[in-house]
Amino acid sequence: MDEHGYGPEQAHQEREQGREQARLYALRQLNLLDTPPSESFDRITRMASKFFGMPIAAVSLTDADRQWFKSRVGVEHWQIPRFQACCGEVADSSDVVIVPDLLESPTYRDSLLARSGIRFYAGAPLQTQEGYTLGAMCVLDTQPRDISEEEVAILQDMAAMVMAQIEMQHAFGRIDPLTGLPNRSQFVEDLDDLLRDAPGQQRYALFTEVLDIAQASMLNRVMGPAYLDELTHVAGRGLQETLGIAQRLYSVGPCQYVHLVEGNDESELLDEALRLRQALMSLDLIREAPVLVRPAIGVAPLSLGAEGAADSLRTAHSACQDARQTESGAGVYSHALDARYRRHFRLLSDFREALESRDQLRLVYQPRVELGSRACRGAEALLRWRHPELGEVSPVEFIPLIENTPLATPLTAWVLRTAIDQVKAWHDQGLALCVSLNVSACNLDEADFAQRLLARIAEAGLPLAAIEIELTETALFSQGRAAWQQLDTLEAAGMRIAIDDFGTGYSSLAYLQDIPAKIVKIDRTFIRGLDVESRSRTLVKSMLRMAHDLGYHVVAEGVETKRTCEYLEALGCNEVQGYWFARPMEAAAFQKWLGELR
Numbered sequence: 001m002d003e004h005g006y007g008p009e010q011a012h013q014e015r016e017q018g019r020e021q022a023r024l025y026a027l028r029q030l031n032l033l034d035t036p037p038s039e040s041f042d043r044i045t046r047m048a049s050k051f052f053g054m055p056i057a058a059v060s061l062t063d064a065d066r067q068w069f070k071s072r073v074g075v076e077h078w079q080i081p082r083f084q085a086c087c088g089e090v091a092d093s094s095d096v097v098i099v100p101d102l103l104e105s106p107t108y109r110d111s112l113l114a115r116s117g118i119r120f121y122a123g124a125p126l127q128t129q130e131g132y133t134l135g136a137m138c139v140l141d142t143q144p145r146d147i148s149e150e151e152v153a154i155l156q157d158m159a160a161m162v163m164a165q166i167e168m169q170h171a172f173g174r175i176d177p178l179t180g181l182p183n184r185s186q187f188v189e190d191l192d193d194l195l196r197d198a199p200g201q202q203r204y205a206l207f208t209e210v211l212d213i214a215q216a217s218m219l220n221r222v223m224g225p226a227y228l229d230e231l232t233h234v235a236g237r238g239l240q241e242t243l244g245i246a247q248r249l250y251s252v253g254p255c256q257y258v259h260l261v262e263g264n265d266e267s268e269l270l271d272e273a274l275r276l277r278q279a280l281m282s283l284d285l286i287r288e289a290p291v292l293v294r295p296a297i298g299v300a301p302l303s304l305g306a307e308g309a310a311d312s313l314r315t316a317h318s319a320c321q322d323a324r325q326t327e328s329g330a331g332v333y334s335h336a337l338d339a340r341y342r343r344h345f346r347l348l349s350d351f352r353e354a355l356e357s358r359d360q361l362r363l364v365y366q367p368r369v370e371l372g373s374r375a376c377r378g379a380e381a382l383l384r385w386r387h388p389e390l391g392e393v394s395p396v397e398f399i400p401l402i403e404n405t406p407l408a409t410p411l412t413a414w415v416l417r418t419a420i421d422q423v424k425a426w427h428d429q430g431l432a433l434c435v436s437l438n439v440s441a442c443n444l445d446e447a448d449f450a451q452r453l454l455a456r457i458a459e460a461g462l463p464l465a466a467i468e469i470e471l472t473e474t475a476l477f478s479q480g481r482a483a484w485q486q487l488d489t490l491e492a493a494g495m496r497i498a499i500d501d502f503g504t505g506y507s508s509l510a511y512l513q514d515i516p517a518k519i520v521k522i523d524r525t526f527i528r529g530l531d532v533e534s535r536s537r538t539l540v541k542s543m544l545r546m547a548h549d550l551g552y553h554v555v556a557e558g559v560e561t562k563r564t565c566e567y568l569e570a571l572g573c574n575e576v577q578g579y580w581f582a583r584p585m586e587a588a589a590f591q592k593w594l595g596e597l598r
């Protein structure tokens with residue numbers, strides 16, 4: 001014993017406690033406790049009761065303070081206290097326990113079992129491959145009796161059958177049937193174990209994706225789903241062979257694999273990723289695939305304990321997606337890039353609340369000024385979002401995100417409602433202004449978009465000339481003819497439509513003949529260069545000439561200097577919008593600005 005009174009007795013006790021904790025953890029991991037009965041276990045207990053000719057048989061699991069029966073014959077309860085339960089002794093000793101007569105046993109004479117009429121008990125341990133005893137396969141009788149060695153061996157066989165069943169059920173759902181590799185659930189579980197055993201240590205996850213979604217769906221179309229299955233299988237085997245059998249590889253999705261490595265030299269890990277990638281590329285099935293298969297491998301650090309398993313998988317996948325964009329197809333996780341995606345995700349999730357809040361969204365107005373007269377007949381309404389925690393978020397960041405989601409509909413509806421209310425207020429004050437609104441491509445997918453817009457304007461008692469809509473070239477072209485019908489409806493009713501960001505859409509100029517629009521807004525990337533670049537001048541000059549020849553009204557966006565303004569005036573541009581005249585302003589500031597202009 002040392003000076004603190006710590007002796008071998010106490011050390012032994014602590015070891016025992018540690019072992020019991022590990023045993024309970026193993027038991028909980030199997031998710032068996034408090035689950036409904038299952039025929040696969042009941043079959044074995046029935047057989048045991050019949051074979052031994054005893055009224056009671058059970059598969060009994062030893063929890064912290066109770067015996068819980070996964071399966072039982074001849075007992076009514078689901079559980080009994082662990083204290084003085086014979087099965088508890090099986091768990092403690094990890095050995096067969098036989099009590100020929102409970103009433104003769106000093107330990108069990110006064111136990112609950114004995115008091116309920118049980119005389120005989122035999123239990124064989126239910127042992128995992130790691131050596132933890134979960135409980136017992138037991139048979140009980142109301143009379144004292146003996147049990148032969150042969151019978152004990154049979155009871156042990158039955159316990160082994162129960163364990164095989166438990167382990168099979170556990171493996172089921174943890175092995176990917178295509179590759180035979182452990183799957184995502186197993187990855188999550190193993191990572192949790194690692195968290196427990198090596199908290200705070202550094203590991204890296206290598207996430208391998210043989211094809212991206214677009215390539216996968218292309219292959220599916222060309223070759224059918226069986227081909228993808230085969231690719232998943234072959235690539236998994238190829239990777240495992242390259243890694244060596246000792247390295248655990250997980251199959252976490254179609255053609256997606258992940259494995260964990262130790263180490264801290266990122267450039268070495270990157271070399272390893274390149275080596276694996278090379279090995280994949282040299283597989284016959286990949287070399288001979290009917291579409292170009294480009295595997296990508298991302299390397300992501302995880303500090304065990306800092307993040308949950310699901311998040312580790314997410315960062316590793318994110319690293320892999322980024323790696324896909326690189327020439328080498330392999331890359332190390334970038335915090336900055338990931339932070340951007342997280343922010344995007346946050347913006348997307350928070351936007352609905354913004355729509356419902358009263359103070360997060362607002363419209364600002366940027367004047368459009370007529371060249372020649374220098375009169376301002378209207379403004380473009382631009383959306384602003386003040387996020388309660390992130391502050392001002394630019395529409396350049398959030399609009400493209402929202403546009404790909406169903407939220408694009410309520411977003412535009414909000415803009416239309418707010419702008420129409422504002423324009424109505426101005427008209428009521430005698431300011432006959434025209435406000436142009438930005439509309440997303442997907443809004444044209446809403447079958448009643450045009451009708452609703454016209455109805456709203458009519459309800460407000462505004463003339464159609466009070467509202468204009470802007471659509472980008474890309475928007476017009478991504479939607480096809482059906483969407484154009486909406487525009488035809490609007491145009492037929494007399495509403496003016498503008499092609500926004502003109503010149504940036506890479507689309508054919510031929511469409512200008514057909515499109516139901518009257519206004520072209522030349523993108524500010526062309527206008528910006530007018531002061532200095534002769535190329536921009538040539539481009540803008542030709543755009544203006546062509547647009548005018550086709551009868552368009554032309555607006556130049558992003559006019560920042562007096563010189564640009566004068567140059568555009570000389571070319572005959574109709575209207576300009578830009579910082580040279582005014583930045584986008586709140587409605588009241590715009591109205592004040594207008595008053596000073598007049």
Ligand code: C2E
Nearest residue numbers: 382383395396399415438439440558559560577578579584
């Ligand atoms: P846009 O429709 O082309 O709007 C013009 C953008 O150019 C505005 O950016 C405006 O502030 C900026 N701008 C105007 N004059 C100048 C200038 O002289 N110099 C420079 N550097 N920039 C100038 P903003 O407000 O950040 O909006 C960006 C884009 O977001 C808009 O481009 C539009 O595509 C989109 N957006 C804004 N509000 C809405 C909306 O309510 N609905 C939809 N669907 N999109 C919107």
Ligand code: MG
Nearest residue numbers: 380438470500
């Ligand atoms: Mg616009």
Ligand code: MG
Nearest residue numbers: 500501521557
């Ligand atoms: Mg624009």
